[in-house]
Amino acid sequence: MAQLLKWAGQRLAQICLALSALCLLVLMCLTVAEVIGRYGFNAPIFGRQDIAQILLALSIFLAFPVVTLRGEQIDVDLLDSWFSDRGSYWRDLVIALLTSVSLITMGYWLYLRAEKVQSRGITSELLFLPKYPLIYFVAFVVLTSGILLAFRAFSTLVRKNTE
């Protein structure tokens, strides 16, 4: 079971990174097309900004859970040598829990924002695309990342205690 979960997690991470990379590639092509359209054909792409905003957010949040769960956020490891193995273990656990509480809290508030944006019918400026689906997506990603991080921290703790 644990093996299967690990395999599924790795595949899911690969898919998320691939989709995130695809959004970035499309964003690059869109930007180049805008410049060429503007100067080559005197025809800028209408609503490019709206689409660019969505692509940027998708690209960041599709990769966000992978970076967070792999512990690849920017940090300072200056005092690492001060911690013993045991000390590092407890420190990492506390950091994981703190991060997961922050993410779960923010995920919940983002969900509330999405509800508000949906009820007010807020749309993008040029293409009038509804904004709430993206915010629900961001809320889902942030919340899920927090829950998975907490789950992993607890399972590590349980495993260590049973050993």
Added chain:
Amino acid sequence: MTVALIAFVIVIGMVLVRVPIGIAMGSVGALGFVYLRDGRWSAGLGPAADSILDVTQNDALSVIPLFILMGMLIAQSGMAHDLYRAAYAAVGRLPGGLAMSTILACGGFSAVSGSSLATAATMSQVALPSMRKFGYHDTLSTASVAAGGTLGILIPPSIILIIYGFLTGQSIGMLFLAGILPGILGIFLYLCAVAFVVWRKPDAGPAGTPMDKSEAKQSILRVIPILILFAIIIGGIYGQVFTADEAAGVGAFGAIVISVAIGRFSWSGLIKALSQTVKTSVGLFVLLIGADIFNRLITRAGLPDDLLALVQGNGFEPFTVLAIMILIYLVLGAVFESLSMITLTVPVFAPLIASLGFFEGDITGEMAMIWFGIIVVVVTEISLITPPIGLNVFVLRSVVKDVSTGTIFRGVTPFWVADIVRLFILISLPAMSLLLPMGILSFAGR
């Protein structure tokens, strides 16, 4: 002010025990806001949620992943070797020529790769073997790589300048233009530092074997496409043909075209570059979100205003304040890596710089902020090679295991002095940074 200072101490404490800096700034910022609003959760967490959405949906910030992608693509196309060969063709036959080639190649490579640590790691593999073959002293060979790696964080496109622009609301294009001349000055002074070392000790860096003419021509021709791409990006921004984020898109696309044209394109390379780019970008965006939330707290808590009152109350001169800030950066630089240091300090220092009125006449407050951005980045560069924690020195030490950290730091001293000279020039001659941005403003009739 007390709340903001306590928040600062807590963030620094959290960062030192390895809490990711974006998470530390974000969580302390949000909770501090809740405290300031009498425990109303919605008043603290609502703005934090807004920060997450504002930052990640700010299309001008697409400049970050697109420039990182450009750098990754160019780095993968084996450009580090080409740049080194081209620089060698130009100056390799001079005394200390291999170290000078290293400085030039480091400047070029770190400008496009955007990471001084990656440059130090890559260039040590490219340049050190040939310097050792020619009998260069370890002090000069390792120090030229460690110091050369710092050049790129100022030469545009620079991720640190983008982040400074975001934190202070300044134009990224203007900051890029302001970085060009100080960047070139940095390269020139480093070359002078090499010349000084070989003048004092000629055997520290003997001249290399001259390349034959056709080989030299070939080597220089190989880097022409990258120089053209660089010229298109900077020329495009200067001529207001496109914005910084459009320049980044064109740059990344151009890097793909170049790698296809020189026969070094591979799908696996593209996928690897994209995957590295999105992961690096997530780290930077989390940092920016954390900084945005924390900024709201310190502004709300009135720290910038209180600091201004403190400075004016004590009758400090603007340049005294600047000197104190530089000292703080040099001390912090011994502990924090560049991005963390800048996201933590700029929101506090920048409003003070804006209010103090450094210049009279043509230099507006906006231009003073751009000048300050360049000063901050140069000080950050200095901190990367300052003992005892200069990060570039340690990166190099991890690659070159048979040279002691002390040897590298000893070798770095002339480069460090060159950096201090550059800092003094930039402070006393703001025109060095502001000539190009002010040129474009007068060109646009503002």
